[in-house]
Amino acid sequence: MLRAIGFLLFSLLPSLCLAQSCSFTATNMSFGAVDTLGGSPVSSTATISINCTGALLTSPRILICPGIGAGSGGASSAAARQMKNGTNSLNYQLYADSGHSLIWGSNNWPYPALPPVFATNLNILGFVNTSTTLYGSVFGGQGAAxxxxxxxxxTTADTYFIYRYSSDTSCATPSGTLAGVSFAVNANVAANCLVSVANVDFGTRGVLSANVDATGSVTATCTAGTTYAISLSGGVANAAPTARKMAKGAETVTYGLYKDTNRSQPWGDATTAGSTVAGTGTGTGQVLTVYGRVPPQTTPTPGTYTDTVVVTLTY
Incomplete structure (x- = not known):
């Protein structure tokens, strides 16, 4: 008789354990070309990637307090970080939300804003790869840049990322393992100018037997250090600076536009040497007075006489 003999094999395999750790990377935040004369902010984003490992077959919760400090550009206040170009500054801010209401702060900088609370769970294999968005905004109206x-x-000295396996929901007094990331925030400010005008109105006059003077203005708003030149066209008649024509049908009134209160320096266009007005931008509006004069002349029939002069700002 044959007997079947079986064997039971008992084995003990040690559970595979992974070291509990997290690493972080971040993309650069680029705002591209920024118009600092405009009133609207310019927005951009960066991505912070998170890679954590831990024990198999468990799903521990990892609390991450990703603090971001002032960076190499520093901060002018609690509300504004700064980018630098030499000694020049450009104000911006980093946020934890798309609405730009929650400033992304740090536990090791001098301002009230703290890191946002970020939590994730390891999967059953003991790891997680995830990411979060960093939002940024360059403020408008910074023509002085x-x-x-x-x-x-x-650098890792500016990014104070603390993480630990915890069910806590606050980053007010974080403890745990310290890590960090390196990234850059950059923007390019282009030279730009805006121009606005106030009309020259000679008012109501009778017989044109004496000089009739009036003034208007051109306001130039250019980014700091931007050189510019302003020219005034010859009007509808394309006349010389001191012989422009206001017209009512076929009748005209001769007038001139000047750079000075004495009406001795005609203000014209680039075709007349020395007749334009030059300046250098400061980031704020620079008001340039336009001095007008109607010289004595034969008085035409009563009515309203007008001319249109084109103001050109070149930078």
Missing amino acids: APGSFVSNF
């Missing part, structure tokens, strides 16, 4: 490339660099 001279044209050029601006940057603020963030």
